[in-house]
Amino acid sequence: MKSPAWRLSDQHREWLLNGIAIAICAVFLFPIYWLIVTSLKTEAEIFRTPPTLFPTAVQFKNYIVESSGGFSIYRSFFNSMLISLSTMVISMALSTPAAYGMARYNMSFKKTMLLLFLVTQMMPPTLILTPLFIIFKQARVLNTYLAPIIADCTIAIPFSVLTLRTYFLSIPKELEESARIDGCNKFVAFMRIMIPVSYPGVIVSAAFSFLFAWGNLIYPLTYLTNQAMRPLTAGIYNFIIAEYGISWNRVMAFGVLTVLPVIVIFISLQKYLVGGLTTGTVKG
Amino acid sequence: MKKSRAEAGDWAKYLFVLPALLFMLAFIGYPIIYNIILSLRDVSVMTFQNAKELVGLRNYVQLFTESNGILNLSILNTFFYTAVCLIFQFSIGFAFAIFFALRFRYASFLRGLAMIAWMVPMTITGLMFKYMLSPSGGLINEILMALHLVKEPVEWLINGKTAMWGIIITNIWVGIPFNMILLATGITTIPESVYESANIDGANFLQKFFCITVPMIRPAIMSVLTLGFIYTFKVFDLVFIMTNGGPVNATEVLSTLAYRMSFVEFNFSKGATVSNVLFIILFFVGLFYLRLIRQNEEVM
Numbered sequence: 001m002k003s004p005a006w007r008l009s010d011q012h013r014e015w016l017l018n019g020i021a022i023a024i025c026a027v028f029l030f031p032i033y034w035l036i037v038t039s040l041k042t043e044a045e046i047f048r049t050p051p052t053l054f055p056t057a058v059q060f061k062n063y064i065v066e067s068s069g070g071f072s073i074y075r076s077f078f079n080s081m082l083i084s085l086s087t088m089v090i091s092m093a094l095s096t097p098a099a100y101g102m103a104r105y106n107m108s109f110k111k112t113m114l115l116l117f118l119v120t121q122m123m124p125p126t127l128i129l130t131p132l133f134i135i136f137k138q139a140r141v142l143n144t145y146l147a148p149i150i151a152d153c154t155i156a157i158p159f160s161v162l163t164l165r166t167y168f169l170s171i172p173k174e175l176e177e178s179a180r181i182d183g184c185n186k187f188v189a190f191m192r193i194m195i196p197v198s199y200p201g202v203i204v205s206a207a208f209s210f211l212f213a214w215g216n217l218i219y220p221l222t223y224l225t226n227q228a229m230r231p232l233t234a235g236i237y238n239f240i241i242a243e244y245g246i247s248w249n250r251v252m253a254f255g256v257l258t259v260l261p262v263i264v265i266f267i268s269l270q271k272y273l274v275g276g277l278t279t280g281t282v283k284g
Numbered sequence: 285m286k287k288s289r290a291e292a293g294d295w296a297k298y299l300f301v302l303p304a305l306l307f308m309l310a311f312i313g314y315p316i317i318y319n320i321i322l323s324l325r326d327v328s329v330m331t332f333q334n335a336k337e338l339v340g341l342r343n344y345v346q347l348f349t350e351s352n353g354i355l356n357l358s359i360l361n362t363f364f365y366t367a368v369c370l371i372f373q374f375s376i377g378f379a380f381a382i383f384f385a386l387r388f389r390y391a392s393f394l395r396g397l398a399m400i401a402w403m404v405p406m407t408i409t410g411l412m413f414k415y416m417l418s419p420s421g422g423l424i425n426e427i428l429m430a431l432h433l434v435k436e437p438v439e440w441l442i443n444g445k446t447a448m449w450g451i452i453i454t455n456i457w458v459g460i461p462f463n464m465i466l467l468a469t470g471i472t473t474i475p476e477s478v479y480e481s482a483n484i485d486g487a488n489f490l491q492k493f494f495c496i497t498v499p500m501i502r503p504a505i506m507s508v509l510t511l512g513f514i515y516t517f518k519v520f521d522l523v524f525i526m527t528n529g530g531p532v533n534a535t536e537v538l539s540t541l542a543y544r545m546s547f548v549e550f551n552f553s554k555g556a557t558v559s560n561v562l563f564i565i566l567f568f569v570g571l572f573y574l575r576l577i578r579q580n581e582e583v584m
Contacts, residue, residue, distance in 0.1 A: 017388035024380065025394050028401065031412045031457065034423060038415065047421045050430070094304040101300025113305060115574070120312050122570045124518035126539045126559045130546045131315035131322060154311050157304055186296055215405030217521045222547060233407040237525065248415050255408040262403045270396050274465055 035259065039063070039252035046248055062253035072228075073235075077257055079145075080214060080231035086149045087213035091156035092206050098157075099164030100190055104173070114165075117158040125218050128154065133222060147223035148231070152216055156209035163208070167201030168194060200272045207265050207273070214261060232258045316563075322556035343557040354533060354541060355558060362537040362562075365452060366516045372456045374509065377463025382497070384464070385471040395468060398461040406458070410525030413454040417441055444534035447527050451535055454522055462515075463508050470504030471497065503576070510573040514566055538562040 008016065038046065039062050041055045063073070102110060132151055136142040141150075175197060176189040184192065195202060220234040227238060236254045266273065326339050347355040384395040401409075416423045417440040425437040440450040474497065482492050498505070520539035523529060529536035529544065536544075538558060546555025 014388055017386055018390050018394075021384065021388070021390060021394045024383070025397050028398055028457075028460070031409075031416065032400065032404065034416065035408070035412050049421065050426055051421060051423055094307055097300040098304035101297055105297040105300075107297060107301070113301065116305075116308065116313075118574065119567075119570055120308065122514045122566055122573070123312070124520075124539060124559065124562050124566060126518070126520060126542045127319060127563050128312060128315040129543070130552050130555050130559065131318035132311065133546070134322075134552065135315065135318070150311055153307065157307065161304060190300075211403060215407070217405075217407045217524070218543070222543075233405055236407060236411070246415075248418075248421075251411055252415070255411055258408050259404055262405070263400065266400055266403060270393075273399060274392075274396050274469075 032259065035252050035255050038249055039256045041249050043247065043249060062249045063257075073232075073254060073257065075228060076230060076232045076235035076254075079229055079235075080233070080258070083145060083148050083152065083220065083231050084210045084213040086145070087152040087156055088206050088210040090149065091153050091160055091209040092202070094153075095157045095160035095205065096164060096195065096202065097190065099161045100168050100194055102161070103165045103168035104176075117161050120154070120158045121162070125151075125155065125216070129218060129222060136223060142223055143226050143229070145224075145229065148216070148220040149213070151219035151223065152213035155212045155216070159212070160205035160209055163205050164198070164201050167198045171197055203269060204272045207269055211262065211265065214258075319556045319560060319563075322553050323560050325553055327552045328550055339553075343553050344561075347554065347557055347561075354536065355561065357533055358536045358538050358541045358558075359561070359565075361448065361535065362517060362519075365448060365455075365519065365537060366513060368452050369455045369459060369516050370509065370512050372452075373459030373463050374512065376456070377460045377508075378467055380460065380464040381467035381471055382493075384468055395464065398464060400461075402458060402461040404458075406521035407525055409454060409458055410522045413450070413457070414441060414526050417450050417453075441527050442531060444531045447531060447535045451519075451522055451526050454526065455516065455519065458522075459512060459516070463512065466508045467501065467504055470501035474500050506576050507573070510569060510576060513569055514573070517566060517569070518562065538565075 037053075037055055040058045040060070041052075042057060042059055042061075045052060045056060101107070102114065128151070132147075133142070136147045136150075141147050171194065176184075176193045179189040179193050180186070214231075215233065217233040217237065220231050221237065224230050224234065227235070230238060232254065236251065236258070239251065239254065323343055324338050324340060326337065326343075347353065380395075380398075384391050404412075417425075419425060419437040419439045419442070422437070422440075424440070425434070428434045429437065438446060440446050478496055478500070479492060482496060487495070518539055519537055520543065523535055523537050523540050524543070527535045529540045538561065542555050542558040542562065544555075545551050545558055
């Protein structure tokens with residue numbers, strides 16, 4: 001959509017558009033900058049008016065959280081990692097073959113199964129919260145890491161199945177067929193040919209599975225009453241209500257640790273993520 | 285006795301799908317049915333073990349007909365929140381999508397950068413904005429006061445009249461990149477030649493927008509709106525973190541109400557009833573979405 005009546009040289013146009021785009025991004029991503037800056041400020045500086053754009057004295061004290069009431073920021077980080085990585089592994093182990101099966105073979109009830117995955121993607125997490133709580137309580141998995149992991153997988157699996165299926169569909173059938181002729185069976189052909197060829201899809205699904213679990217609040221909050229086992233999202237909540245008045249710099253330090261893996265994932269996978277998001281949500 | 289390859293292959297293909305399917309049936313299918321049963325009983329922490337008696341639709345009737353009904357209020361709040369968020373995040377997202385569809389060097393990189401906002405866990409987003417909206421030292425009030433738009437700090441999340449708007453502002457920030465990226469993907473698939481021939485015919489910007497861009501990405505627009513509705517309608521984290529439904533139920537939405545019924549008041553049946561109401565509403569929107577994608581692409 002280009003139209004300007006005023007003619008600009010190509011180079012000036014480049015400068016202008018990139019400049020505007022950077023300005024939009026800067027304003028838009030400002031809250032994340034504010035999160036980081038606040039985490040480095042002292043208690044006194046936080047309430048200074050007008051607020052300081054750069055911390056006058058950078059301090060990392062907020063990152064060293066004295067564990068009041070058996071609660072440690074680093075233990076929480078570890079808990080988050082454990083829950084998210086396990087969710088990712090289980091979700092990928094179950095959804096990759098399922099996506100492949102539904103992309104490659106005709107089977108009865110295929111439409112119904114696809115529909116099931118699509119519908120579950122739209123469900124509110126609150127829907128299964130109470131029944132799973134009762135089921136987990138009876139099965140004695142409440143207050144174990146398994147409880148939030150299972151619950152998080154119910155979000156990650158349908159997303160991964162749908163994203164990966166679209167990827168597998170885009171890969172020519174001949175690839176595994178030739179492997180089959182060379183004597184591989186269905187499963188070997190799938191493992192050796194399909195997974196390596198469709199790695200962008202596999203990586204994106206794995207990253208999103210991780211992120212779903214990493215960001216989830218409601219499941220660990222409900223299923224882990226033991227403070228020491230809570231991941232960052234539930235831990236930080238706990239930390240706000242426990243303190244008398246919110247000490248924002250400490251909360252923000254907590255927030256930075258929570259956002260850190262998100263930014264690492266974004267930087268390393270940027271080119272795959274946008275495509276993954278569109279295939280996973282719009283194309284179903 | 286070896287089975288023939290074709291025969292073995294016939295059931296083997298089901299082995300691919302079976303684990304995922306069983307998992308979903310056990311941890312989603314069964315809980316959904318269980319939830320319906322729960323809502324038809326009277327299960328609380330007291331009657332936890334042996335509440336087998338069915339009370340029929342009593343929970344639903346009670347919640348809907350209560351005087352000053354909290355359920356009705358939550359439904360209204362959820363719809364209000366969703367509608368306002370959708371209008372703003374869609375129009376701002378669309379404007380950004382059009383801008384970033386212009387061809388310049390870092391367009392796709394910078395557009396992608398906005399995705400970070402969408403990827404930040406909602407808990408942290410809620411806290412970031414809670415801090416920025418706070419009456420003492422909150423950046424948003426400082427800016428508004430510096431611009432002389434308000435005389436004294438607005439108690440955004442503490443005042444019943446503004447609390448919902450505080451949460452809405454936050455969610456618009458989250459929703460913009462989602463709308464922008466999906467719409468931009470649609471826009472970039474429109475062939476340049478269509479615009480070129482429109483230019484020859486002397487079409488202006490608005491004509492091109494309403495006669496080419498909008499009709500050609502109609503499927504993407506419909507998807508973004510219905511998916512946006514579904515995601516926004518089931519909001520939990522933002523409300524829970526920022527106001528926890530308060531002040532005095534001003535921001536109570538269906539998800540937080542369901543949570544409160546089950547895990548603060550420990551009335552599991554009431555909680556299940558509320559989440560079923562939420563589910564029924566989303567189910568109909570979901571049906572609409574399924575019809576949409578079935579029309580637009582041959583996914584099924």
